[in-house]
Amino acid sequence: MNYIDKKVSVKRAISILSKNGIQxxxxxxxxxxxxxxxxxxxxxIFKEGQISKSKGEIEP
Incomplete structure (x- = not known):
């Protein structure tokens, strides 16, 4: 999967995981x-669905 707006780089993820003992x-x-x-x-998406249901929308 490719996400255009990734805020976490691979190097940052490796660094965070490494600090927690995960190589x-x-x-x-x-x-x-x-x-x-x-x-x-x-x-x-789930959260948006929950908000819609609480406003009284009818499920299909």
């Missing part, structure tokens, strides 16, 4: 970043 290479860090962006995207 990864560039490919693994990119996979982790992609996964976290996907989770954030799905959470945002």
């Amino acid at each position: 990864v290479d560039d490919k693994e860090a990119l996979t982790i970043i992609d996964f976290l962006y996907l989770m954030a995207k799905n959470y945002r």
